[in-house]
Amino acid sequence: MIAGSIICNLGGRIGAVALIAFAATGRGMAQSPTVPSLIIMAQPAVAYGPYNAHILQGGIGLSKNLHEHEALAAAQHSWSMSLWFKSDEPAQTAFLAGVGHPRENFPRYLALKDGRPAFWAGGMGEGHELIGATPLARGVWHSLAVSVDADGRSHLLADGAEVASGTIALGVSSSAILMAPTEDSSWPGTKHFGGLLAQVSLRSTPLSADAISAMSTVPAGLDNLPFEEGSRPWPIQTQGPSGMVAPQDPSLLPHSSAPFLAPKAVPWAVGTDAAINDGNTLILRHGWMLADAADIKVSGSEIAGSSFDDAKWMSAVVPGTVLTTLIARGVYPDPDFGLDNMAIPESLSKHSFWYRNTFTPPATMKGRKLAMTFHGINYRATIFINGNRVGDVLGAFRHKEFDVTQFVKPGEKNTLAVFIEPPFHPGIAHEQSLAAGSGDNGGVMMLDGPTFGATEGWDWIPGIRDRNIGIWQDVVVTASGAVEVAVPQIITHLSDPDPAITTAEITVRVPLANDTKAAVRGTVGIAFDDVHLSKAVIVPSGGTSVELSPKEFPQLIVQHPKLWWPNGYGAQDLHTMKLVFEQGRKASDVREERFGIREITYEISAFDASGHVRRVEDSPTVAKLLGKGPVIEQSHEGFRETPEGWITSIVPGMEDSPALKPDADMKPGTALVIKVNGIRIAVKGGSWGMDDMLKRVSRERIEPFFRLHKEANVNMIRNWMGQDTEDVFYELADEYGMLIWNDFWDSTQNWNLEPDDSELFLANAKDTISRYRNHPSIAVWCGRNEGVPPPAINVGLNKLITELDGTRYYSADSNKINLHDSGPYKYQEPEDYFTKLSLGFAVEVGLASPPTLEAFQAFLPKEDQWPISDDWAYHDWHQGGNGATEPFVQTINEEFGPATSLTDFDRKAQMLNYEGHRAVFEGFNAHLWQPNSGRLLWMTQPAWPSTQWQIFSHDYDTHGSFYGVKKAAEPIHVQMNLPAHDVAIINNTLVPLTNVTVTAQVFDTRSKPLLDKTATLTAAANAETPALAMELQASLEAAGTVLVKLELKDSAGKLLSDNFYWLAAKKSDYRRMNEMPAANLTAMGKISTVNGGEGHATITLVNSGTGAAIATKLTLKDATTGLRILPAYYSDNYVSLLPGATKTIEIAYPTTSATTMMKVDLRGWNVTPASIALAP
The missing domain is CATH 2.60.120.260 (Galactose-binding domain-like)
Structure with a gap:
């Protein structure tokens, strides 16, 4: 046996060192279990290290800073670096460890080239790299070192033997040691290293003969070193502010110029x-x-x-x-x-x-x-x-x-x-x-x-x-008999994702409670649609659960079922199941449960057991029916970081589960993709912080909010921190096709305190999961807003969801893990939503969203409406922090000039509201599946009269933000992609659009034509299709500000989508819009129909002038009182019309809010305020 050595120090700069001698055998051979003994040996001084690292091939590496002004960062002579490594990959080309970043001019790295030992110093060929001739075997330990003599000659050593030498051009590197860096480099074929690195050491002297000799023998115990993880597990919480500890200083309290209203x-x-x-x-x-x-x-x-x-x-x-x-x-x-x-x-x-x-x-x-x-x-x-x-x-x-x-x-x-x-x-x-x-x-x-x-x-x-x-x-x-029917679980599994040939297999698990001391004989029966069946059972004291499966009852295999789809993808068909337990011929208990036939699967990137990142499609329902439990890990240990962000892992031993299918399409990167009935869903929606701040949650009050979401063409609502967990919320989500991202009651890690009582938390979670698991709208259970719950709660939630549901994905975190980080929350340049913001699946992105003039006037005292006051601030008009409104106001000032009144503010703010919120979802559309798969606003729903983060106001009024979202999120959509201004077709339907025609017309602010382009093409289903390269820059430079009209028509000339933009070469050029002449707009209106509790009005707008009418706003009002009629559902609003154009707008409204005398008020950017009476 030959003595090897390991340096005791685990990191940092040291001088003379103590080495531990280990018994070892052979080069690259298995290690002996011999216990080490301490031996003091003379070795060259180690400046940094030794570092030990465990690196996942799909993960990230480690970085250790050198001291400021470190001479080794500029070393060209008399230095060395050494390490031991065990590679998980065969014939790998990868950087192991080195000084500087690979993209620099003079990095220097110990590496592998097609499995052969290598030293690389930037560039290629002689003078830049040394490469050994023989590949090193994977799965066993090897030593690798570079030693640079005083004369500048570099020696590459592998397993204690020199394998290459030469003079390498070295220069100044940045002051950091990187182990397994993930950065791109100019070295061809480089991939990320996966495996173990041990004793990574940087010295200020060449290696001695003794040190080189010691590297020929693998030290015992290398596998048992304390390795630092390159991709660390998710951390636990270490801090949490507790809010205010004393009442607010009186000088900081809000003050009003108006008295409080008297209670009524x-x-x-x-x-x-x-x-x-x-x-x-x-x-x-x-x-x-x-x-x-x-x-x-x-x-x-x-x-x-x-x-x-x-x-x-x-x-x-x-x-x-x-x-x-x-x-x-x-x-x-x-x-x-x-x-x-x-x-x-x-x-x-x-x-x-x-x-x-x-x-x-x-x-x-x-x-x-x-x-x-x-x-x-x-x-x-x-x-x-x-x-x-x-x-x-x-x-x-x-x-x-x-x-x-x-x-x-x-x-x-x-x-x-x-x-x-x-x-x-x-x-x-x-x-x-x-x-x-x-x-x-x-x-x-x-x-x-x-x-x-x-x-x-x-x-x-x-x-x-x-x-x-x-x-x-x-x-x-x-009231019931001896046996009570509890909330069942209805599991729907589709045998084929093609809706045209789908067969649904329905499995029903019926909990039966028996609080008597004796067993009870009887039958459990279910009925839905044309399915009727029953089963004789014995319910023991204490109760039991009865499963009714397709294997036992073939009538539970439903041919061509009516499926439940998210909004925009199909109908929201719902079925009612009647469950009964009978003793003899008498019903002991009867329950009805509504459900939807659908199956949700999830595309996701996850680490496998070898440390590789795999893209898979996870079917929790299949796992549930197999009784195997979840296949995707949701633990602190299972979450690891990659160059693209944090991702989860596959549960050990489940890589080959039938619940996982390989997903060869890596376009979404690491992002979660939600599929319903086999179809990828382009998730568009927003968070509800709370449906109503006082929890006034009757169906009559809440339903208009859901209808507005449906009419805005979104398909997901996030139940933020579980604040909306109530029957009517899920019932309406089912009916209106809103997928639900369902949080539990824990918030931001390392900001908010964590729950004090995990048993209480989990008891509430148990009831929530059992009670709502049959709602087809629930797509994701989420453990925590912005973080992972503490381990006891996270493990408990995962266990409860597996046992009580098991058919949905549990995401422990609402951001970062297979998701994009939260934010931003303030106004951004519209083009940034196309290029860098909220890519992948983003659960929170927000911007200022002041409501309409009328909404402001309804919730603020007249004395405090203008200028901006404490009343505004109290209603969320933030002066700083995440939601700072300064960028919004600054953009108004730069583009249109400072607002001079509330009316003027509304006129200008709605332009930004429309443009900004449209950009959020058009930016999403522009990179659909490459990598965008979901984008949720923070927020869509205001909990009270607010000036921020909403697409409509608390009284149901809809402002520019709503119509910007409604336009961008429509299932068939034509849009302009920023910043290049190219035109694209977004087709979120399930069928291609064949022989459709796109037209783009460009005008200056006086409506003079500048450019006209047309193309006929086919737009693929559920995809973004480029249509026109606009080359708009010349028009922008010539006119300063331009107006762009887009239209998409089918082969018969029917309008499928239109869009309208105002664009400027620079911000100050938008002020040319202030010089636009007043539009000559005429309008006609009539009450078209009254169906049951809903009335319908038709408004026809005609631009009979020579100039464009921009952002024309319609408001339905009581002609006598002047008050808005709410809710009102407009087919479009804030519409822009070119000269000669006509637009018909339909308005639906509840007859309970209507009066015999109604009118529609008009105003707009350059539209003189006017009113038209509505005649029957």
Whole structure:
């Protein structure tokens, strides 16, 4: 045996060193397990190292800085570098370790060239490289070194023997040692190294004969060194600010020139609750009373007694929060208006409250098992019925069911009392102002986990004074026999992705609860569409789960099913399944569950066991049906970094799972791609921070928001931090074709605090997954906003999703891992959305989005509307931070001149709103699948009247942002790609567009023609197709500012898409638009139809003048009051018309909002304000 050596020091610059001698055998041979003994040996001084690294071939390398002014960075004589390596790759050409970056003029690297040892110093050939003759075997340890003599001659050594030498031109390198760099270089054929590097050392002297000799023998124990990972696992959280710890300084509070509005009570809701579902279900929505617990001096048992007098309590809004009731009863003003939220005391966040209800279940419930289910209580609740304490609820998203058979008396009056307590850590709200800025995003309440964490205050919502505590979802009493049917799981798997020949296999898993002490015999039956089947079962005490599979019941194989598709790709067909458990011929329990037939798969890049990056298509549904669990890793250890960003890994041993298919198309790079029914979905949409800041979430209030999303042509809504987790949200998403990216209740890693109670978090998650898993709209479960949950929660979520669902992708993180990083959130140059921003799959990208003039006037006091005031700042007009509005205002000033009034601001701001939001999605379109696969705005939905991050306002009014998105996201679209100004066709439909004609016309601001181009071509399905090279620069330079009209028509001349741009050679040239003459625009309007609860009006615009009409805005109003009619759904708006052009716009509106006298107001960039009456 020959003694080898390993330097003890693991990094940094050292002088004389101690070496550890190891027993070893042979060159490149297996190592002996001999235990090392410490020996002091004389060696050349090591300036840096030794470093040990584990490098994934698909990952990244490591970098170690040299000292400033380090002589070795410029060394040309008398230095050396050595290392040991074990390669995972055969015949590799790769850099192992060296000084400087490979793209520099004078890097110097130990490397492999087709598996042969090499030293490379930039360039090629003699004087730039030394290459040995014999390849080195993979999978075993080899030594590699370069030693440069005082005379400048370089010696390349492999396994202790010289394999090449020569004089190499060396120069100054940057001061860093790089191990396995990923940078491009001029050396042909270079790929990233994969394997182990050991004892990487840089010396200020040549290697001695003893040192060279020691490198001929592999030291024992190299495999057991403490290797530093090139691609490190995802880190755990190390910090988290807790928000404000003291009230805000009075000088930084917002101030208004107007007084608070007086509180205004609304009439009490009068009515009674009627039983449904054959008398087996009673929803408690009437008769609720509310009181502050500080005013109540008796126990819960007494409050829940029949003799308690609640006459002095106030009528409560249920479902609803405490604050919703206090506003409705006239205690506090509406916080939506101005600074009126400041009129509500922040101390409310520390108050507890009592709810009380007297209800009478139908007598038909007698003799049956009775359950009371609380669909949503925030945050802590104690339940009493008829003087008895029933139980507790903790967390806003529990779906808590109590057996109340012994407490509730059907046919008689019963009393329910609910004691509500706030979160443990309500925190202190920050108040936005011009001076104070937007404040922190969240605070100490994040410790409380499953609640409405944003209500402590975020940069898009003020602190909600009660933190949204209350009975915010329904309370339901149900009756059943001995066996109760719980929420089933309905799994739909498509045998062929071709919709024309698809067969769907339906698997139903039915949980059956049996709280009796004896087993119960009976049959479980299901029915949907024309499928009817039943199965005899024995339900043991405690319950069981029954599976009904296509293998056992062939009728569950559905031929040519009606599929559920995202918006823009097909119909949203939904099916209702009836489930029943019968004892004899009597139904013990009946449940209905709505579902959609569809399957979602996911293209993704992931590390395999060898460290390579593989592009695969993951089918969680296949894995679920095989009972094999997930095949994609979602752990801190499984997340690793690549040159393109963080990605996940394949679960060890699952590389060959039938749930994974190779995906040879690497165009999206590492980005996630979502496929529905075998079709790639170009995901376009936005986040909802919260549907409504007070959780006023009735279907009547929320449905218009979903319809607006559908009409904006988007197809995904992100349920940010799980704040919208309620029945109506998912029901409407199903109906309107919105895919849901569904977060849980944890936010930004190393910024927000992590939940304090993982068991509480996971209990709420369990109910959420079980309750909503059958909604076809849910596409992704996401563990955390901007980060990975702490390990206990992340592992727990992955386990719950696997067990309770298993048919969807679980993404632990909302950005970075197979996704683009968050942001930006402020106004950007439109062309940047085409070239560098939000590439791949981006879950958050936002920009300023002030609402319409009328919306401003509706939520701000007249005294504070202009100039920009604290009221603006309070409603999210940020002076700094992520959402700073300065770039937006600066662009207005540069392009059009400073705004002089609110009206002038609206006129100019809507130009930027339209242009900017259109660019976000046209930039996405321009690189569809290369690499773009998803882009979500931050946000589409405002939680309250806001000036930021929205495509419509809280009152349903739609401004320029909405129509920019609507235009860019249409399924068939013609657009101009910036910055080159070339024209392209975007076809997001499933069929090619054959023989379509694209026309592009260019005019100056006086409507003088400058350029006209036409092309006829075929546009491929679900793709971007280049159409015209415009060569617009000459026109821009000549005219300064140009107008561009695009049209796309089919072979019969039918208009498929049009688009209109105003473009300038430089920003100041946009001011030429200020000189455009007033347009000669005429309009005619009539009420065309009234269908049920919806009216329709038709408006025809005609430009009869000689100049273009730019950004013409239509607003439907009550002719008597002048108030807007909302919601109103416009087929188009902010339209631009060339001379002689005609445009017809359809407006749909609810007849409940309409009056006998209606009008449409017109205004625009150069359109004189006018009104037209609507005639029947």
